[in-house]
Amino acid sequence: MDLIDIVGIEGYIQTIYMAVYPDKLLLLDGGCRTDVAKVLDYIKDTLGRPVTDLKVVMVTHMHPDHAGGAVLLKQATGCLIVSADKEKPWYFGQAGRDLQMIDIGLSHFVASRQGKGFEPLWYDPVLVPDIAVKEGDTVPGFADWEILETPGHTDRDLTLWHRPSHVMYTADLILRIKQGYTAPYLITLPDAYRRSVEKVRALAPKEVLFAHGGRGALKDKVYLDLIRRTPKEPRTVYHTLQHTFMR
Template identity: 55%
Template sequence: MSLCEIIRLDGYIQSTYLAVYPDKLLLLDGCCRPDVPMVLNYIRNILQRPVTDLKVVIVTHMHPDHAGGAAKLKKSTGCQILSADKSQQWYNGISGQLMHLVDTGLAYYVAKRQGCRPKNLWYSAHLHPDITVQDGDLIPEFDDWQVFETPGHTDRDLSLFHLPSRQVYTADLIIKLRHKFVAPFPIYDPKAYISSLQKVKALNPSNVMMAHGRELAIDAATFDMLIVQAPKHRRTVKDTIRHKLLWGKSEGFNIFKW
């Protein structure tokens, strides 16, 4: 029987999940910069635990609501940061720096759409993880969690599978807004995105934990619907601008989530 309790915390613009054990804590994503005080206060005041019990923070990908708080959490707790094993930074070079600015701006747009008060979302474009993982690896110190590479949204997205309970955290792979599922924005590799949906379906999860949405039991038929309706073409800011210039209209891309 697992001694892990998974708790959903309401972050600034996303859901954040904390795996609670008797002697250690695991944060399933790096959250937003403004979420850091909330996470620390939850550990201190609700769990009544020292913040040093937070041993690992995972960064599933480099967007502001998944990586923005990681470095500050490490500074406050001494935790280790874990991410995908990639040779280059996601925000690499001049074009990467520009993309980092755009993604931060989109985070402010999402916050405004959700009626959130403006807060400082700035974070480093470069991540220097303590631990890197590849597809199928177990998380060090937390060997009841298995990592799966589920790219498509970016080139380095991770999903996290809790083996005893068969719950899976899919970050931005699956998003549910109000009463409907939507694909994330951007989609950098449509084929990889579809393959990632198929990979998570094959896990036959008992529950799917979404960063934008809540915990939800998703059956095989719903996964099949998501796969069929998945974008067949790249959806990025650059593609949207190019399409607008060529055709005078956008493709109706959902930019609620980047």
Template identity: 45%
Template sequence: MKIHVLKGFIQNIFLVEYPDKCMLLDGCSKADFSTLADFFERSLKRPLSDLKVVVVTHMHPDHAGCAHFLRHKTGCKIVSCDKQTQWYSGLKGRLAHLIDIALALWVAGKMNRPKKNIWYPPHLRPDIALSDQQTIPGFEEWQVFETPGHTDRDLSVMHMPSKRIYIADLIVRVKGKLSPPFPVYKPKQYKQSLLKLQALQTRSVMMAHVGELSLTDSDFAYLLSKAPLKPKTNKLAIQKMIKSKLFKTRLQS
């Protein structure tokens, strides 16, 4: 088993390779399809149809954006958290979907990435829905753990023999330091997810926006100290920004 790390549109792509099959540890961005296709053809020297499973850890554009398209192109199975509702449900959900796409494009601009189409369906149609500690069909060495907080349905995926775990956006890096992500919709669950990750005593942690590191108890203590006590969401951030601008306008008038 090999784990390849590719530079995606705005995130790291972790691709698991076996002699007879491959698995993506996340659904990538729609803009990452050509990167994946080229890597299979030029580096792996094998057809893209060898991709058998795509895990979707949560529904943000850089983690779910290419899942349906990859299934259409390869026939792969989509694995996600076992949730009865859609993350982007209802009118508010559709608005949140548009905002998240806009934020992903803003991040891409900050990273000097070329403009690309990253539109993707707001509703996920998984083939396999897994709950905490279940293994991935066809990849039984890999076990999923529910680690919500960033959203209500975040999954982490661990290779049990090597104790290497992919945690998507559970931890990011801000100004050179490990940090909780933004947004955090479920602050209490986020802290519990950090404690669960620490208790697993993994050899290394693979992060979508950081890379692969070995985390120490002091790292976890710092992250827990920085974990928000109240939800930090896009909606609240926008409301705060509008109030701040209105307040400045009143002071100037």
């Protein structure tokens, strides 16, 4: 059946988008663990639907505001978790556990800057999706949504492309700050990031859904500026600390 609408649910520090169909629902990202109740209440109270209508939760990458709620949503609704096909977890080993705690801390920092109170954000650092997807696959049960691999922010970022309507959810690939656009602070793979922005640019979506900053259309100049301003070296927490203490 045809897509009815794509609604935005304001989460703890990001917007969570839900694709609404007459008989099923698709969550375009997993949100924070503290967002789970908001998603379930939206389904029940705003849409007037049973929570079991939620069939798939995508996880575009493993950061707290995109992966933190996925397992809890699966437990509450029976939905499938769909994420990137990667051999190793993003938070691999002890170094990965340390990095996850840093990322949770950064999420709390963002929340404080937004005037939000403290919320528990911990989640299992190892995600085992029910279905792993790659470039060109479609979302299981939602054949009108195509998977694009758009790494750069991390090594496994996914973008979701609704080709029939030319609407695209780019997760953290591009951030909208006030009326401007920028890359995320963390860019693990700069060369891959430039290629990912170019991939989105080539498809020329009519509307882009941003995890941070709402939704809107992008002019070609925005893509070119993002590509031009991408750093040549990785920009991660570790690199920042290293350069700070080496000065």
